[in-house]
Amino acid sequence: MRFLSAAPLLALVPAVLGQDTTILTDLLQSLTSSGLTRLSSIAAQLNSTTAGQSLLSQLSSGASFVLFAPTDNAFNSASSNITSDADILSSVIAYHVVQGNFTGISTTYPNTTVGRTLLNNSTLVQLEGNKNQAVAWAARADGKVHVLNQRNDSIVSNTTTVGNITINIVDHVLNIPQSLAVTVPADNVSLAGIDTALKSVQLSTNQSGSAAFFDILNTQLHGFTFFAPNTSAIQAAASSLSSLQSNTTALQALFQNHLINGSTVYSPELSGQNFTSAAGEPLSFVLNATGHFVTSGNVTAQIVQPDVLLPNGVLHVIDRVLLNTQVDSGAASSAASSASSVATQSTSATAPIGFPATATLTGPGGSAPAASGSGGSGNAAAGGYLVPSMAQVVSVGVAVLGVVAGGRLVLA
Incomplete structure (x- = not known):
């Protein structure tokens, strides 16, 4: 030209x-x-x-x-x-x-x-x-x-x-963030396992009757944060995931406990904060000299790739599956309503998000929190559920109770 x-x-x-x-x-x-x-x-x-x-x-x-x-x-x-x-x-x-x-x-x-x-x-x-x-x-x-x-x-x-x-x-023209359907397959390695798993689990919706969890994240939610276990995390958790093949309630909780519903929360906003998952469970965060960590139930994972930006939200890649199958529907509904209310409020767009991003936040004793529940030793998640391997989840294609309304996920 x-x-x-x-x-x-x-x-x-x-x-x-x-x-x-x-x-x-x-x-x-x-x-x-x-x-x-x-x-x-x-x-x-x-x-x-x-x-x-x-x-x-x-x-x-x-x-x-x-x-x-x-x-x-x-x-x-x-x-x-x-x-x-x-x-x-x-x-x-x-x-x-x-x-x-x-x-x-x-x-x-x-x-x-x-x-x-x-x-x-x-x-x-x-x-x-x-x-x-x-x-x-x-x-x-x-x-x-x-x-x-x-x-x-x-x-x-x-x-x-x-x-x-x-x-x-x-030295390059920046790429505008693209959809989950484009972003995850382009990764090729670290997110291959969660890609397959999310596509295999069906959620009921008020739009099409049912849809894969992947498709809901791809287009139906307007504002979300998803902690995406990498492929090695899914493989490491295989033995702990062996008995959930037909447990639809636990499948719902497993995936929704990786999701902050209705809010796009970037990594500088996570440090030292607490959020509520789409299943109503607490998500807590620690930043220290050894890394950035998220805890759900009795499982702590490290964020190994923060701020994977999407048109309608953000992914943070983690090194462990959050094996939490607890559900608190009341807390989930309250968090979703709060997210909808906050989304309508005007916010300043003229400052670094979550600044200061370099604040030193440490856990007890200034060390990384102990990680648990991710290995192959059959660790039980909260609530007594043992969760099946993602390969087994893929074969289930089971329906999970949930509704998408107004760009956020609502428990049925």
């Missing part, structure tokens, strides 16, 4: 926006001088869409933003439909702009920094309360800042500032 040079572009922007665009002019000049000519010239395309003009207007407002700025080579490697379709381009660039002042914030993985972007296209984002989509980043062991959970590992190569805008130069 043909890109405009900086000079005619800078003359075009004020005429289109009809306002003082000194900040935007300085930004575009900075991008051009930094060799980011393709991103600079893309502003002309953004001006051709309502969403794009809104984006440029916000950048001109004087408020603080973080701009993840792809290099020219990044755009050369991006899918052609991104740069050829102005509407798609507006959404993609909106996902590269984070609201708020993040100066001086430094997190080292598995701690993450999470911020709200300007992306709010309802065809791409279905979070509770009409919230904007988020993006997560952190410094890894190589000392470089990485944008997390991207199909291509996106690394910040340089950082500069223009007024209140921090420019993080990245």
